Amino acid sequence: MNLRIPGPTAVPPEVLQAGAAEMINHRGPEFAAMIKRTTEGVKTVYQTQNDVATLTASGTGAMEAAVVNLMAPGEPVLVITIGEFGDRFVKLVDAYGGRLTEQSYQPGQAADLNRIEDALKANPDIKLVFITHNETSTGVTNPILPELGKLVHRYEGTLVVDAISSLSSVPVKTDEWDLDVVLSGSQKGWMTAPGLAFVSVNQRAWEKIGKNPQPRFYFDLKRHTDSAATGQTPWTPAVSVWYQLDKAIEMMLAEGLENIFARHARAGQMVREGVRALGLELLADEGVESNTVTAIKVPEGVDGGKWLNVARDEFDTVFAGGQGSLRGKIVRFGHLGYMTDADLQDGLQALKASLDRVRQ
Amino acid sequence: MNLRIPGPTAVPPEVLQAGAAEMINHRGPEFAAMIKRTTEGVKTVYQTQNDVATLTASGTGAMEAAVVNLMAPGEPVLVITIGEFGDRFVKLVDAYGGRLTEQSYQPGQAADLNRIEDALKANPDIKLVFITHNETSTGVTNPILPELGKLVHRYEGTLVVDAISSLSSVPVKTDEWDLDVVLSGSQKGWMTAPGLAFVSVNQRAWEKIGKNPQPRFYFDLKRHTDSAATGQTPWTPAVSVWYQLDKAIEMMLAEGLENIFARHARAGQMVREGVRALGLELLADEGVESNTVTAIKVPEGVDGGKWLNVARDEFDTVFAGGQGSLRGKIVRFGHLGYMTDADLQDGLQALKASLDRVRQ
Numbered sequence: 001m002n003l004r005i006p007g008p009t010a011v012p013p014e015v016l017q018a019g020a021a022e023m024i025n026h027r028g029p030e031f032a033a034m035i036k037r038t039t040e041g042v043k044t045v046y047q048t049q050n051d052v053a054t055l056t057a058s059g060t061g062a063m064e065a066a067v068v069n070l071m072a073p074g075e076p077v078l079v080i081t082i083g084e085f086g087d088r089f090v091k092l093v094d095a096y097g098g099r100l101t102e103q104s105y106q107p108g109q110a111a112d113l114n115r116i117e118d119a120l121k122a123n124p125d126i127k128l129v130f131i132t133h134n135e136t137s138t139g140v141t142n143p144i145l146p147e148l149g150k151l152v153h154r155y156e157g158t159l160v161v162d163a164i165s166s167l168s169s170v171p172v173k174t175d176e177w178d179l180d181v182v183l184s185g186s187q188k189g190w191m192t193a194p195g196l197a198f199v200s201v202n203q204r205a206w207e208k209i210g211k212n213p214q215p216r217f218y219f220d221l222k223r224h225t226d227s228a229a230t231g232q233t234p235w236t237p238a239v240s241v242w243y244q245l246d247k248a249i250e251m252m253l254a255e256g257l258e259n260i261f262a263r264h265a266r267a268g269q270m271v272r273e274g275v276r277a278l279g280l281e282l283l284a285d286e287g288v289e290s291n292t293v294t295a296i297k298v299p300e301g302v303d304g305g306k307w308l309n310v311a312r313d314e315f316d317t318v319f320a321g322g323q324g325s326l327r328g329k330i331v332r333f334g335h336l337g338y339m340t341d342a343d344l345q346d347g348l349q350a351l352k353a354s355l356d357r358v359r360q
Numbered sequence: 361m362n363l364r365i366p367g368p369t370a371v372p373p374e375v376l377q378a379g380a381a382e383m384i385n386h387r388g389p390e391f392a393a394m395i396k397r398t399t400e401g402v403k404t405v406y407q408t409q410n411d412v413a414t415l416t417a418s419g420t421g422a423m424e425a426a427v428v429n430l431m432a433p434g435e436p437v438l439v440i441t442i443g444e445f446g447d448r449f450v451k452l453v454d455a456y457g458g459r460l461t462e463q464s465y466q467p468g469q470a471a472d473l474n475r476i477e478d479a480l481k482a483n484p485d486i487k488l489v490f491i492t493h494n495e496t497s498t499g500v501t502n503p504i505l506p507e508l509g510k511l512v513h514r515y516e517g518t519l520v521v522d523a524i525s526s527l528s529s530v531p532v533k534t535d536e537w538d539l540d541v542v543l544s545g546s547q548k549g550w551m552t553a554p555g556l557a558f559v560s561v562n563q564r565a566w567e568k569i570g571k572n573p574q575p576r577f578y579f580d581l582k583r584h585t586d587s588a589a590t591g592q593t594p595w596t597p598a599v600s601v602w603y604q605l606d607k608a609i610e611m612m613l614a615e616g617l618e619n620i621f622a623r624h625a626r627a628g629q630m631v632r633e634g635v636r637a638l639g640l641e642l643l644a645d646e647g648v649e650s651n652t653v654t655a656i657k658v659p660e661g662v663d664g665g666k667w668l669n670v671a672r673d674e675f676d677t678v679f680a681g682g683q684g685s686l687r688g689k690i691v692r693f694g695h696l697g698y699m700t701d702a703d704l705q706d707g708l709q710a711l712k713a714s715l716d717r718v719r720q
């Protein structure tokens with residue numbers, strides 16, 4: 001099966017086998033050595049010297065961790081949303097009692113730095129901003145991260161970036177861009193099964209966290225980084241997924257970050273060109289298309305759900321559909337993590353063949 | 361290595377290999393079939409017709425789920441604690457703003473039904489009770505569960521049972537004993553790696569949950585059971601651990617619940633007899649010893665930490681030490697999940713040999 005969804009992504013055979021190793025004591029020296037190794041590796045991929053916590057949870061757990069650690073009940077916050085995963089921050093902020101200012105964009109659009117500055121000017125009490133880097137639901141990468149940290153800091157705010165489906169595939173320069181809190185998840189470019197999620201925290205964010213009375217326990221980031229310093233996790237970790245991560249990071253560092261980023265840039269371009277060559281349109285505005293997932297508009301008169309089913313059942317290729325209001329309106333083609341050019345070409349073939357079949 | 365800790369436990373080779381299968385779409389038909397199968401299997405082991413949610417989290421995540429779904433901020437609750445994991449409920453209740461009445465017991469003691477009734481009588485506003493079934497930190501199984509549900513209900517309360525390290529190894533009759541919310545975790549008798557946790561919810565508990573304003577999102581149980589009804593999880597699940605669980609449940613059902621319980625009863629007895637034959641004392645009071653973990657008092661003059669290290673380094677056997685105030689004072693011998701009589705006999709040999717070495 002050609003799994004062409006934006007996560008979980010294919011896991012290399014050697015990583016799958018690494019995950020099949022026997023259990024160990026999660027309070028013993030082998031685990032301590034492993035958490036030290038993976039934390040260093042994750043920090044390298046994050047391009048950061050900040051603390052990074054590894055949580056046993058999916059990416060949404062990392063998002064919740066960011067919200068409950070950073071945001072006080074009743075605190076005014078700005079959420080910039082360009083799709084479903086931005087909307088998830090909206091829901092989280094709402095669930096935990098934040099006073100929400102939501103800045104949303106049309107599906108396919110990227111966020112605009114000037115509009116964000118306008119919102120910060122208009123709401124001087126906002127000191128916490130959430131944004132999605134790569135919006136998996138629309139195939140858009142927000143290009144403003146290099147400037148956004150500085151902007152938010154000028155307004156004395158703290159910035160939380162959901163980089164779950166970008167970091168490890170496309171450049172996220174956590175330290176150079178001064179990003180306060182950055183999230184990622186194992187099942188994306190990390191070439192690992194789902195179940196682990198990452199949260200980086202810089203000094204500015206720790207200070208805010210230290211003063212935040214919002215209740216938290218399982219996702220209490222301080223507990224995680226304090227435990228990690230002693231070679232442990234506060235709660236029993238997903239050991240087998242961690243084995244996978246350990247191996248996958250070894251492979252990623254061997255490939256090299258720049259090569260990984262170049263490979264994803266090439267993959268994105270190949271898929272976009274292939275899609276356009278089929279006469280199909282992208283959802284993303286030009287210039288902000290994601291290099292990890294391409295959202296393709298379902299042509300007039302085509303049943304999007306049927307297209308997906310035919311691709312899966314007759315051409316052994318699994319694409320993702322649209323979420324929320326985009327259900328039936330787009331097909332999403334994942335191109336991140338462990339993949340070859342042939343996987344992508346096969347994916348493009350399957351996309352065409354299944355569309356032809358549905359149009360018959 | 362003979363992993364004789366009370367979790368993570370050894371995972372059978374066929375379960376490890378099942379976990380090494382390729383990734384699938386977690387929103388596709390294969391996952392839908394799997395979650396249906398595992399949920400049915402988990403319910404069989406739980407001996408329940410209640411809803412059971414499967415969370416991507418460790419057991420502590422299931423404990424947090426119970427607290428945030430059931431307990432309103434400021435609500436008076438009773439936590440019965442006989443050790444570290446009962447104390448974890450105390451911390452969780454405290455973190456989420458409960459008004460705590462704590463009833464604690466000495467290490468090695470089981471909870472007393474009359475004392476619990478006294479507490480409920482003395483605090484008629486308490487409508488929520490937390491208890492640990494099997495206290496991993498002291499090797500004690502509370503024997504009062506068959507009566508406790510009825511008692512709590514007489515006082516119009518709801519009962520939450522942490523059965524993380526018992527259910528799947530020793531009988532927990534969720535429906536017959538009318539237990540409202542019951543927790544378990546994959547890395548115990550379930551013969552699966554850590555990373556998945558279970559929460560059963562009956563009608564009484566759902567009604568309480570429906571009225572509870574406590575913020576929750578990742579651990580919102582209603583989202584989990586609603587999603588499961590459509591063959592999905594609300595957030596990306598730990599797919600590879602789920603593969604393991606699927607295979608492990610198949611093995612458990614093939615063995616049969618009564619055989620599993622008999623095997624653990626025999627294991628507990630074998631280890632206790634072996635330990636006593638070495639002239640060592642158990643921490644647990646007589647009659648309430650756990651059949652999944654045995655806590656052994658470190659004899660006078662012996663360095664408990666050294667004993668553990670020698671067992672690991674020289675006899676390839678990993679025991680667990682004491683937690684909190686019991687650090688250095690006990691050695692814990694796990695006997696749950698995937699194990700043979702030979703594993704336990706080897707464990708007893710290693711226990712003796714390492715003790716002899718430390719005493720030299």
